[in-house]
Amino acid sequence: MKRHLVPVSGSPYIIQRLLVFCGSCWLLASWIMVIGLRQPMLPTTQTWLPGVRMMLIMSAIGLVVVWPMAALSTSRxxxxxxxxxxxxxxxxxxxxxxxxxxxxxxxxxxxxxLIAITLTGWGLLAGVITAWGRSRARFWPRSISMLICLMLTIVSPILVLMDESIRSAIPFSPLTSLWYLAGGGLYDTTSREWIAGLAPWLIALASWPLISRAGGCPEQPKAGHWRT
Known part of the structure:
Protein backbone atom coordinates (compact mmCIF):
# COMPACT_ATOMS: atom_id res chain seq x y z
CA MET A 1 0.00 0.00 0.00
CA LYS A 2 1.47 3.31 -1.04
CA ARG A 3 1.83 6.00 1.58
CA HIS A 4 1.75 9.73 0.97
CA LEU A 5 2.96 12.56 3.13
CA VAL A 6 0.10 14.99 3.60
CA PRO A 7 1.23 18.52 2.67
CA VAL A 8 0.77 21.04 5.45
CA SER A 9 0.87 24.76 4.82
CA GLY A 10 2.53 25.64 8.14
CA SER A 11 3.31 24.42 11.61
CA PRO A 12 0.56 25.08 14.18
CA TYR A 13 3.23 26.40 16.53
CA ILE A 14 4.17 29.05 13.97
CA ILE A 15 0.52 30.10 13.72
CA GLN A 16 0.24 30.31 17.50
CA ARG A 17 3.37 32.43 17.72
CA LEU A 18 2.02 34.71 15.00
CA LEU A 19 -1.22 35.10 16.95
CA VAL A 20 0.66 36.10 20.09
CA PHE A 21 2.79 38.51 18.05
CA CYS A 22 -0.21 40.07 16.29
CA GLY A 23 -2.17 40.32 19.54
CA SER A 24 0.77 42.00 21.27
CA CYS A 25 1.18 44.41 18.35
CA TRP A 26 -2.52 45.31 18.59
CA LEU A 27 -2.17 46.04 22.31
CA LEU A 28 1.03 48.04 21.77
CA ALA A 29 -0.53 50.08 18.97
CA SER A 30 -3.60 50.70 21.12
CA TRP A 31 -1.40 51.83 24.01
CA ILE A 32 0.47 54.29 21.77
CA MET A 33 -2.75 55.70 20.31
CA VAL A 34 -4.65 55.93 23.62
CA ILE A 35 -2.00 56.71 26.23
CA GLY A 36 1.17 57.52 24.29
CA LEU A 37 4.80 56.83 25.06
CA ARG A 38 5.24 59.54 27.71
CA GLN A 39 4.24 59.19 31.34
CA PRO A 40 1.48 61.59 32.46
CA MET A 41 2.62 64.83 34.09
CA LEU A 42 0.75 63.88 37.28
CA PRO A 43 0.59 60.06 37.36
CA THR A 44 -2.47 59.53 39.55
CA THR A 45 -5.36 57.12 39.32
CA GLN A 46 -7.52 59.86 37.82
CA THR A 47 -5.06 60.51 35.01
CA TRP A 48 -4.57 56.80 34.25
CA LEU A 49 -8.25 55.78 34.36
CA PRO A 50 -9.42 57.28 31.01
CA GLY A 51 -6.54 55.60 29.18
CA VAL A 52 -7.14 52.29 30.95
CA ARG A 53 -10.83 52.36 30.03
CA MET A 54 -9.97 53.01 26.39
CA MET A 55 -7.39 50.21 26.43
CA LEU A 56 -10.08 47.80 27.62
CA ILE A 57 -12.34 48.99 24.81
CA MET A 58 -9.56 48.48 22.27
CA SER A 59 -8.91 44.99 23.65
CA ALA A 60 -12.59 44.13 23.31
CA ILE A 61 -12.68 45.45 19.75
CA GLY A 62 -9.66 43.35 18.92
CA LEU A 63 -11.22 40.17 20.33
CA VAL A 64 -14.82 40.62 19.17
CA VAL A 65 -14.39 42.44 15.84
CA VAL A 66 -10.82 42.40 14.48
CA TRP A 67 -10.03 38.74 15.25
CA PRO A 68 -13.31 37.38 13.77
CA MET A 69 -12.83 39.59 10.71
CA ALA A 70 -9.31 38.27 10.15
CA ALA A 71 -10.26 34.64 10.85
CA LEU A 72 -13.31 34.69 8.58
CA SER A 73 -11.31 36.23 5.73
CA THR A 74 -9.41 33.01 5.05
CA SER A 75 -10.33 31.11 1.89
CA ARG A 76 -10.40 27.59 3.35
CA LEU A 114 -14.99 40.78 36.95
CA ILE A 115 -13.49 42.95 34.20
CA ALA A 116 -11.18 40.08 33.22
CA ILE A 117 -14.09 37.63 33.25
CA THR A 118 -16.25 39.97 31.17
CA LEU A 119 -13.53 40.60 28.58
CA THR A 120 -12.65 36.92 28.19
CA GLY A 121 -16.33 35.92 28.16
CA TRP A 122 -17.12 38.20 25.25
CA GLY A 123 -13.95 37.11 23.46
CA LEU A 124 -14.89 33.47 23.95
CA LEU A 125 -18.43 34.05 22.69
CA ALA A 126 -17.07 35.79 19.59
CA GLY A 127 -14.63 32.91 19.13
CA VAL A 128 -17.46 30.35 19.22
CA ILE A 129 -19.45 32.35 16.67
CA THR A 130 -16.34 32.65 14.51
CA ALA A 131 -15.64 28.92 14.81
CA TRP A 132 -19.06 28.15 13.35
CA GLY A 133 -18.59 30.43 10.36
CA ARG A 134 -14.94 29.58 9.83
CA SER A 135 -15.66 25.86 9.59
CA ARG A 136 -17.49 26.55 6.34
CA ALA A 137 -15.85 27.94 3.22
CA ARG A 138 -19.14 29.38 1.94
CA PHE A 139 -19.91 33.09 1.87
CA TRP A 140 -23.18 33.27 3.81
CA PRO A 141 -22.20 31.41 7.02
CA ARG A 142 -19.12 33.59 7.35
CA SER A 143 -21.06 36.78 6.63
CA ILE A 144 -23.69 35.84 9.22
CA SER A 145 -21.00 35.13 11.83
CA MET A 146 -19.34 38.49 11.23
CA LEU A 147 -22.69 40.28 11.30
CA ILE A 148 -23.55 38.71 14.67
CA CYS A 149 -20.22 39.81 16.15
CA LEU A 150 -20.75 43.35 14.88
CA MET A 151 -24.32 43.53 16.15
CA LEU A 152 -23.32 42.30 19.61
CA THR A 153 -20.62 44.96 19.70
CA ILE A 154 -22.22 48.12 18.36
CA VAL A 155 -26.00 47.94 18.94
CA SER A 156 -25.87 48.63 22.68
CA PRO A 157 -23.37 51.55 22.46
CA ILE A 158 -25.44 53.18 19.72
CA LEU A 159 -28.61 52.94 21.81
CA VAL A 160 -26.80 54.33 24.85
CA LEU A 161 -25.49 57.28 22.82
CA MET A 162 -29.03 57.96 21.66
CA ASP A 163 -30.49 57.82 25.17
CA GLU A 164 -28.18 57.71 28.21
CA SER A 165 -31.06 56.81 30.53
CA ILE A 166 -31.45 53.31 29.06
CA ARG A 167 -27.84 52.21 29.65
CA SER A 168 -28.78 50.03 32.64
CA ALA A 169 -31.40 48.20 30.62
CA ILE A 170 -29.03 47.02 27.86
CA PRO A 171 -25.67 46.03 29.38
CA PHE A 172 -25.28 43.17 26.92
CA SER A 173 -22.33 44.48 24.93
CA PRO A 174 -18.58 44.17 25.49
CA LEU A 175 -18.03 47.89 25.00
CA THR A 176 -20.71 49.22 27.34
CA SER A 177 -20.13 46.53 29.97
CA LEU A 178 -16.38 47.14 30.18
CA TRP A 179 -16.75 50.93 30.03
CA TYR A 180 -19.10 51.11 33.01
CA LEU A 181 -17.29 48.40 34.97
CA ALA A 182 -13.97 50.22 34.63
CA GLY A 183 -15.54 53.42 35.97
CA GLY A 184 -16.73 51.78 39.18
CA GLY A 185 -13.69 52.79 41.20
CA LEU A 186 -13.79 51.80 44.87
CA TYR A 187 -17.41 50.64 44.68
CA ASP A 188 -17.94 46.92 45.15
CA THR A 189 -19.39 44.90 42.31
CA THR A 190 -23.09 44.11 42.28
CA SER A 191 -24.89 40.88 41.54
CA ARG A 192 -26.32 42.42 38.37
CA GLU A 193 -22.80 43.18 37.11
CA TRP A 194 -21.73 39.60 37.82
CA ILE A 195 -24.73 38.23 35.94
CA ALA A 196 -23.94 40.45 32.95
CA GLY A 197 -20.27 39.39 33.10
CA LEU A 198 -20.98 35.67 33.34
CA ALA A 199 -23.75 35.64 30.71
CA PRO A 200 -21.35 35.53 27.69
CA TRP A 201 -19.50 32.62 29.30
CA LEU A 202 -22.70 30.65 29.82
CA ILE A 203 -23.91 31.29 26.27
CA ALA A 204 -20.53 30.37 24.77
CA LEU A 205 -20.19 27.16 26.81
CA ALA A 206 -23.77 26.13 26.06
CA SER A 207 -23.32 26.78 22.32
CA TRP A 208 -19.98 25.04 21.92
CA PRO A 209 -21.30 21.43 21.78
CA LEU A 210 -23.65 22.43 18.96
CA ILE A 211 -20.91 24.34 17.12
CA SER A 212 -18.38 21.51 17.40
CA ARG A 213 -20.87 18.90 16.13
CA ALA A 214 -21.99 21.09 13.26
CA GLY A 215 -18.43 21.80 12.13
CA GLY A 216 -18.05 21.75 8.37
CA CYS A 217 -14.62 20.14 8.23
CA PRO A 218 -12.66 17.56 10.24
CA GLU A 219 -9.48 18.27 12.15
CA GLN A 220 -6.52 18.53 9.80
CA PRO A 221 -3.61 16.09 10.20
CA LYS A 222 -0.46 17.45 11.81
CA ALA A 223 2.74 18.09 9.93
CA GLY A 224 4.81 15.01 9.18
CA HIS A 225 2.01 12.50 9.74
CA TRP A 226 1.57 9.76 7.20
CA ARG A 227 -1.78 8.89 5.72
CA THR A 228 -2.49 5.71 3.78
Missing amino acids: DVPPRTTLRHTVILLITAQLITWPSGFVTTWLFSRTA
Whole structure:
Protein backbone atom coordinates (compact mmCIF):
# COMPACT_ATOMS: atom_id res chain seq x y z
CA MET A 1 0.00 0.00 0.00
CA LYS A 2 1.47 3.31 -1.04
CA ARG A 3 1.83 6.00 1.58
CA HIS A 4 1.75 9.73 0.97
CA LEU A 5 2.96 12.56 3.13
CA VAL A 6 0.10 14.99 3.60
CA PRO A 7 1.23 18.52 2.67
CA VAL A 8 0.77 21.04 5.45
CA SER A 9 0.87 24.76 4.82
CA GLY A 10 2.53 25.64 8.14
CA SER A 11 3.31 24.42 11.61
CA PRO A 12 0.56 25.08 14.18
CA TYR A 13 3.23 26.40 16.53
CA ILE A 14 4.17 29.05 13.97
CA ILE A 15 0.52 30.10 13.72
CA GLN A 16 0.24 30.31 17.50
CA ARG A 17 3.37 32.43 17.72
CA LEU A 18 2.02 34.71 15.00
CA LEU A 19 -1.22 35.10 16.95
CA VAL A 20 0.66 36.10 20.09
CA PHE A 21 2.79 38.51 18.05
CA CYS A 22 -0.21 40.07 16.29
CA GLY A 23 -2.17 40.32 19.54
CA SER A 24 0.77 42.00 21.27
CA CYS A 25 1.18 44.41 18.35
CA TRP A 26 -2.52 45.31 18.59
CA LEU A 27 -2.17 46.04 22.31
CA LEU A 28 1.03 48.04 21.77
CA ALA A 29 -0.53 50.08 18.97
CA SER A 30 -3.60 50.70 21.12
CA TRP A 31 -1.40 51.83 24.01
CA ILE A 32 0.47 54.29 21.77
CA MET A 33 -2.75 55.70 20.31
CA VAL A 34 -4.65 55.93 23.62
CA ILE A 35 -2.00 56.71 26.23
CA GLY A 36 1.17 57.52 24.29
CA LEU A 37 4.80 56.83 25.06
CA ARG A 38 5.24 59.54 27.71
CA GLN A 39 4.24 59.19 31.34
CA PRO A 40 1.48 61.59 32.46
CA MET A 41 2.62 64.83 34.09
CA LEU A 42 0.75 63.88 37.28
CA PRO A 43 0.59 60.06 37.36
CA THR A 44 -2.47 59.53 39.55
CA THR A 45 -5.36 57.12 39.32
CA GLN A 46 -7.52 59.86 37.82
CA THR A 47 -5.06 60.51 35.01
CA TRP A 48 -4.57 56.80 34.25
CA LEU A 49 -8.25 55.78 34.36
CA PRO A 50 -9.42 57.28 31.01
CA GLY A 51 -6.54 55.60 29.18
CA VAL A 52 -7.14 52.29 30.95
CA ARG A 53 -10.83 52.36 30.03
CA MET A 54 -9.97 53.01 26.39
CA MET A 55 -7.39 50.21 26.43
CA LEU A 56 -10.08 47.80 27.62
CA ILE A 57 -12.34 48.99 24.81
CA MET A 58 -9.56 48.48 22.27
CA SER A 59 -8.91 44.99 23.65
CA ALA A 60 -12.59 44.13 23.31
CA ILE A 61 -12.68 45.45 19.75
CA GLY A 62 -9.66 43.35 18.92
CA LEU A 63 -11.22 40.17 20.33
CA VAL A 64 -14.82 40.62 19.17
CA VAL A 65 -14.39 42.44 15.84
CA VAL A 66 -10.82 42.40 14.48
CA TRP A 67 -10.03 38.74 15.25
CA PRO A 68 -13.31 37.38 13.77
CA MET A 69 -12.83 39.59 10.71
CA ALA A 70 -9.31 38.27 10.15
CA ALA A 71 -10.26 34.64 10.85
CA LEU A 72 -13.31 34.69 8.58
CA SER A 73 -11.31 36.23 5.73
CA THR A 74 -9.41 33.01 5.05
CA SER A 75 -10.33 31.11 1.89
CA ARG A 76 -10.40 27.59 3.35
CA ASP A 77 -12.54 26.03 6.06
CA VAL A 78 -10.95 25.54 9.49
CA PRO A 79 -12.06 23.06 12.19
CA PRO A 80 -13.92 24.65 15.13
CA ARG A 81 -11.39 23.33 17.64
CA THR A 82 -8.58 25.11 15.82
CA THR A 83 -10.44 28.42 15.91
CA LEU A 84 -11.23 27.94 19.59
CA ARG A 85 -7.56 27.21 20.32
CA HIS A 86 -6.51 30.37 18.50
CA THR A 87 -9.13 32.37 20.42
CA VAL A 88 -7.86 31.10 23.78
CA ILE A 89 -4.34 32.23 22.86
CA LEU A 90 -5.63 35.75 22.19
CA LEU A 91 -7.67 35.74 25.41
CA ILE A 92 -4.54 34.94 27.40
CA THR A 93 -2.66 37.71 25.61
CA ALA A 94 -5.42 40.20 26.51
CA GLN A 95 -4.76 39.60 30.21
CA LEU A 96 -1.57 41.66 29.81
CA ILE A 97 -3.84 44.71 29.91
CA THR A 98 -6.52 43.67 32.38
CA TRP A 99 -4.64 42.61 35.50
CA PRO A 100 -1.86 45.25 35.51
CA SER A 101 -4.57 47.92 35.19
CA GLY A 102 -5.63 47.15 38.75
CA PHE A 103 -2.33 48.55 40.05
CA VAL A 104 -2.84 52.02 38.54
CA THR A 105 -6.55 52.38 39.36
CA THR A 106 -8.70 52.25 42.48
CA TRP A 107 -10.40 49.01 41.48
CA LEU A 108 -11.03 46.41 44.11
CA PHE A 109 -9.79 42.89 43.34
CA SER A 110 -13.37 41.76 42.72
CA ARG A 111 -13.82 44.48 40.10
CA THR A 112 -10.55 43.63 38.38
CA ALA A 113 -11.52 39.95 38.31
CA LEU A 114 -14.99 40.78 36.95
CA ILE A 115 -13.49 42.95 34.20
CA ALA A 116 -11.18 40.08 33.22
CA ILE A 117 -14.09 37.63 33.25
CA THR A 118 -16.25 39.97 31.17
CA LEU A 119 -13.53 40.60 28.58
CA THR A 120 -12.65 36.92 28.19
CA GLY A 121 -16.33 35.92 28.16
CA TRP A 122 -17.12 38.20 25.25
CA GLY A 123 -13.95 37.11 23.46
CA LEU A 124 -14.89 33.47 23.95
CA LEU A 125 -18.43 34.05 22.69
CA ALA A 126 -17.07 35.79 19.59
CA GLY A 127 -14.63 32.91 19.13
CA VAL A 128 -17.46 30.35 19.22
CA ILE A 129 -19.45 32.35 16.67
CA THR A 130 -16.34 32.65 14.51
CA ALA A 131 -15.64 28.92 14.81
CA TRP A 132 -19.06 28.15 13.35
CA GLY A 133 -18.59 30.43 10.36
CA ARG A 134 -14.94 29.58 9.83
CA SER A 135 -15.66 25.86 9.59
CA ARG A 136 -17.49 26.55 6.34
CA ALA A 137 -15.85 27.94 3.22
CA ARG A 138 -19.14 29.38 1.94
CA PHE A 139 -19.91 33.09 1.87
CA TRP A 140 -23.18 33.27 3.81
CA PRO A 141 -22.20 31.41 7.02
CA ARG A 142 -19.12 33.59 7.35
CA SER A 143 -21.06 36.78 6.63
CA ILE A 144 -23.69 35.84 9.22
CA SER A 145 -21.00 35.13 11.83
CA MET A 146 -19.34 38.49 11.23
CA LEU A 147 -22.69 40.28 11.30
CA ILE A 148 -23.55 38.71 14.67
CA CYS A 149 -20.22 39.81 16.15
CA LEU A 150 -20.75 43.35 14.88
CA MET A 151 -24.32 43.53 16.15
CA LEU A 152 -23.32 42.30 19.61
CA THR A 153 -20.62 44.96 19.70
CA ILE A 154 -22.22 48.12 18.36
CA VAL A 155 -26.00 47.94 18.94
CA SER A 156 -25.87 48.63 22.68
CA PRO A 157 -23.37 51.55 22.46
CA ILE A 158 -25.44 53.18 19.72
CA LEU A 159 -28.61 52.94 21.81
CA VAL A 160 -26.80 54.33 24.85
CA LEU A 161 -25.49 57.28 22.82
CA MET A 162 -29.03 57.96 21.66
CA ASP A 163 -30.49 57.82 25.17
CA GLU A 164 -28.18 57.71 28.21
CA SER A 165 -31.06 56.81 30.53
CA ILE A 166 -31.45 53.31 29.06
CA ARG A 167 -27.84 52.21 29.65
CA SER A 168 -28.78 50.03 32.64
CA ALA A 169 -31.40 48.20 30.62
CA ILE A 170 -29.03 47.02 27.86
CA PRO A 171 -25.67 46.03 29.38
CA PHE A 172 -25.28 43.17 26.92
CA SER A 173 -22.33 44.48 24.93
CA PRO A 174 -18.58 44.17 25.49
CA LEU A 175 -18.03 47.89 25.00
CA THR A 176 -20.71 49.22 27.34
CA SER A 177 -20.13 46.53 29.97
CA LEU A 178 -16.38 47.14 30.18
CA TRP A 179 -16.75 50.93 30.03
CA TYR A 180 -19.10 51.11 33.01
CA LEU A 181 -17.29 48.40 34.97
CA ALA A 182 -13.97 50.22 34.63
CA GLY A 183 -15.54 53.42 35.97
CA GLY A 184 -16.73 51.78 39.18
CA GLY A 185 -13.69 52.79 41.20
CA LEU A 186 -13.79 51.80 44.87
CA TYR A 187 -17.41 50.64 44.68
CA ASP A 188 -17.94 46.92 45.15
CA THR A 189 -19.39 44.90 42.31
CA THR A 190 -23.09 44.11 42.28
CA SER A 191 -24.89 40.88 41.54
CA ARG A 192 -26.32 42.42 38.37
CA GLU A 193 -22.80 43.18 37.11
CA TRP A 194 -21.73 39.60 37.82
CA ILE A 195 -24.73 38.23 35.94
CA ALA A 196 -23.94 40.45 32.95
CA GLY A 197 -20.27 39.39 33.10
CA LEU A 198 -20.98 35.67 33.34
CA ALA A 199 -23.75 35.64 30.71
CA PRO A 200 -21.35 35.53 27.69
CA TRP A 201 -19.50 32.62 29.30
CA LEU A 202 -22.70 30.65 29.82
CA ILE A 203 -23.91 31.29 26.27
CA ALA A 204 -20.53 30.37 24.77
CA LEU A 205 -20.19 27.16 26.81
CA ALA A 206 -23.77 26.13 26.06
CA SER A 207 -23.32 26.78 22.32
CA TRP A 208 -19.98 25.04 21.92
CA PRO A 209 -21.30 21.43 21.78
CA LEU A 210 -23.65 22.43 18.96
CA ILE A 211 -20.91 24.34 17.12
CA SER A 212 -18.38 21.51 17.40
CA ARG A 213 -20.87 18.90 16.13
CA ALA A 214 -21.99 21.09 13.26
CA GLY A 215 -18.43 21.80 12.13
CA GLY A 216 -18.05 21.75 8.37
CA CYS A 217 -14.62 20.14 8.23
CA PRO A 218 -12.66 17.56 10.24
CA GLU A 219 -9.48 18.27 12.15
CA GLN A 220 -6.52 18.53 9.80
CA PRO A 221 -3.61 16.09 10.20
CA LYS A 222 -0.46 17.45 11.81
CA ALA A 223 2.74 18.09 9.93
CA GLY A 224 4.81 15.01 9.18
CA HIS A 225 2.01 12.50 9.74
CA TRP A 226 1.57 9.76 7.20
CA ARG A 227 -1.78 8.89 5.72
CA THR A 228 -2.49 5.71 3.78
